[in-house]
Amino acid sequence: FGIDDAGAPGFGFVFGSQRDIRMMAINNGWITADEQQMQLYVNTLREDFQLTSTIEPLRDLKVTLTATKNRTLNYSTNFKYDTQSSSFVNMSPNTTGDYSISTITFGTSFKDKSGSTLSSVFNEFMNNRPIISRRLGALNPNSSGLVNGYANGYDKSSQDVVVLAFIAAYTGKDANSSSLNSLPKIPLPNWRLTYSGLTKYPFIADRFSELSLRHGYRSTYSINGFNSLLKYEERDGAAFSRDVNDNFLPLYQFAQVAISEQFAPLIGVDTRLKNNMTLNFEINKTRLLGLSLSNSQLAQLSENNMIFGLGYRTNKFRFPFGMFKQLKMNNNMDFKLDVAIRDNKTVIYRxxxxxxxxxxxxxxxxxxxxxxxxxxxxxxxRLFYDSNITKPYTSQTF
Known part of the structure; x- marks a missing residue:
């Protein structure tokens, strides 16, 4: 069963218990008291949550709701015997991890012109900082007074201030009442809609054998590669230790936070006509936001694309003119036409x-x-033609 003669590491560990077994290991003599012991104690936690629900509020209308949350924590420490204190101690404990959760940023999706260098949402982000700062300062007994409109220990470059102001702005929330947790706990549902009931109407049924409409929305908030800080310290239940800028150190240090939003598609139409011709059309919209915490710089990639597809198959094709006008082709002939217009732009906001x-x-x-x-x-x-026309926005694109 994976247990040695001394009973280590215990039945609880073997059968999946998540309880910390270090004290039990000490009490049972499973850990050496040799100070030269350098092997790290490592604990890895991975949580993957996904909830999917399909509902049909109307006949032929299907709505699929999906909520996801993923968290990975890797804790490591040099857990060894210390002769000065005559006890086992944690030396250089460190926690690293990744975090992502489904969210809804629909409220700001169409607030600005795509790829605009003037953004009302980014301005809202900037204006949220003093509001968030004062709210954080009011909750921390180790913060006292205001400096240029910001609470002591929470200036405009503080990670807690910047991240929470960013989340409030791009989720369309009021900074005066938005959550003060940079790691949201509850995932919000994304959705996908499909409606195929239009062929019930005689006008459409006379012309189309199939006609369906599609819409999909996904948005994810993520933090990649965060880590704990050795100097982090709390007093009176709140952050106490500070960095070189006199800001309170956060529990976890983030390098970058990101929001990925996709309308895939914003609207999509799939049809088949009575003459066996197929037509497909969709409009997609993507917005990728990457906020660097080192300089409060935001990179926003906006992409809009429109795709049109036409297909037709026949085994009775005749040339409409010329010397082959009387030639009848009985084998399958497929006609296809694909047209795509893509517009992507990356804008840097400082x-x-x-x-x-x-x-x-x-x-x-x-x-x-x-x-x-x-x-x-x-x-x-096969006879085909491929045309690709690109108009760059900057000389770097060449």
Whole structure:
């Protein structure tokens, strides 16, 4: 069962208990008291939560709701015997991890023109900082007074202030009442809608054999690669230790926080006509936000694309003109036309600077018509054209 003659590491550990076994190991003599022992004590916690629900509020309308939360914590310490205190102590404990959770940022999705260098949402983010600072200062008994409108220990560069102001702004919440937890606990549902009931109406049924509408929304808030700070200290139940800028140290230090939002699609249409022609159309919208905590710089990638597809298959094709007008082709002939217009732009917003700058991006148009004709099982003739036109927004895109 994975237990040695001394009973280590215990039945609880073998059967999946998450209880810390170090005290039990000390009491049972499983850990050496040799000061030269350098092997780290490591504890890894991984939580993956996913909730999916499909509902049908109306006939032919299906709504799929999905909520996700993922957390990884890696704790390591040099747990060894200390002769001065005559006890086992933790030396250089460190916690690293990753965190992501589904959220809703729909309220600010269309507030600004896509890729604009002037952003009302970013300005809201900047304006949220003193509000969040004063709220944090009021909760921390180790903070006293205000400095230039910011609570002592929570100035405009403080990680807690910047992250919470960012979350409030881009989720469309009021900074006076928004959550003060930079690691949200409850995942919010994203959704996907499909409606296929339009063919019930005679006008549409006479022309279409299939017609469905699609819409999907996903948004995720994530923190990649955070770690604990050795100098972090609490007094009276709140942060006490400070950094070189006189800001309170956070429990975990973040390098970057991000929000990924996708309308996939914003609207999509799939059809099949009575003459066996298929038509597909969709509009997609993506917004990726990456906030650097080292300089409060925000990189925003905005992408909008429109995709159109047409397909037609026939085994009775005739040339409408010319010397082949009387030629009848009985084998399958497939016509396809794909058109895509993509517009992506990355804009860099810097704290307390009025206008942002475009760092990269381009508008791209692709046109791909093709014809496939099956001569027999061994031979296939294909005629196609591929056009790709790109207009960059900066010289760096070339």
């Amino acid at each position: 704290a307390d600077i009025f206008e942002a700058e475009v760092s990269s991006g381009a508008k791209n148009i692709t046109l791909r018509p093709s014809v496939d004709y099956v001569l027999n099982q061994r031979f296939n003739i």
